[in-house]
Amino acid sequence: MKIIDINSIPRNLPENHKEQEVVVPPKRGKRKWYIIGFCVTLFAALFAWFCFYLRGVKDLKAQDDVFQAIYHFEAGDFDKALKGDGIHKGFLEVIQQYPYTVTANLACLYTGIAYMHQKEYEQACAFLSKFKAKDFILQARAWCVMGDAYSEQKKYRQAAVHYMKAARYKPNNVYTPGYLVKAAIAFEADAKDEARSAHEANEQYKNAYNCYQEILEKYPNSAHASGLAIKESSRLSGLF
Template sequence: MAKKKETKKDILESPEALQEKFEAAENWIEEHSRLLLGIGAVVVLAVAGFFGYKYYLNNRDDEAQRQMFQAVYYFESDSLDLALNGDGNNLGFVDIADEYGNTNAGNLANFYAGAAYLKQGKYQLARLYLEDFKANDLLVQARAYSLIGDTYMEEENYEQAVNYYRKAASYKPNKYYTPTYLMKEALACEKLNDTAGAKKAYQTIIDNYWESAEFQNARKFIARLNGNS
């Protein structure tokens, strides 16, 4: 340990020793200059690639949003075939989701396509697109879960309907939509003769969402179940 300290002190106090260290460092850099340049180039390329890809995605998202404008108009006008498949000049949700799937607008096209197929009664196709939709927002992801529940409800697959309504109700609960999902969950539970599950969903509305439009129905329906038990 003492030897190590002495060596360090000698280097700091001796100009000759310092010169030797600098020369050794210069020699190492000269010998490995290609390696260092290569590492620097890789770092520069990685940074440039990241920002270049981000710029590319932003441009692609702008393109997808422009295409979405007409498709959304058709969807809201209930022209579902045009909304899904386009009109010859503008893409529909199906092609937007396929061609721009890595953009925000392309992701949203999955949601719209699923909702449109649900309206058309094409439940498997609806699920295919709704399951591809991913978001971390307050409202739309839960809405997608609820729509998947609707597809199963229409097919009388009440167990899966309950699963997705429950998923919707538990996703970022809020006073605007959660009571609706809980009501759907309760009604699907009743279809399964799951009285306990239905009561629990109704009671959650009564306890937590007394200002909602579903509050009075929840009280009425739970009273009916209590009277039958």
């Protein structure tokens, strides 16, 4: 008797049945992730180099080069402080040669103040605006000096804006009242501008008044509150 292998018996399949094909996933997906991984690794390496070299080794070189410029600045020789003395670098060259370093950032502050002394107010504002610091003294001071530069150009509205930025940055009993006084003076000077309408002038007088009132309310023990703020707030209250 012949033994029949049941696996060899054909089954009844539907007419539209087709043999399934094995789908091989494309390799493009894996390649994409390899590229992404490589880019991430490269970015991390570049960032580490940036932090170590630019913010570390390069900054040490910048500190050595800027030393003489600071000496000239403190001696009041602002031209040599800015441009160098023929042997040592000035602030401008340090900023250009060591960008993104802590020293170059601080040099922008020195440069802005030096230009203020030379009455080059636009240059002063250009460099002071580049200075960034978390320090509550230096950052506010930079904005205050920018306000002084705008005041010297009789751009009192811009001056008031920067004085208020200084006053609002990490307020304190020591420096904030002084910034508010400067802002009040700038607001009042802007109100007296002939180009201002009566409504604009009233608003600026109110802003000046509010500065003195803030000193009285928040900083009553400051030197500015004892007499100046009381006197000026009383006078300004009758102007609007």
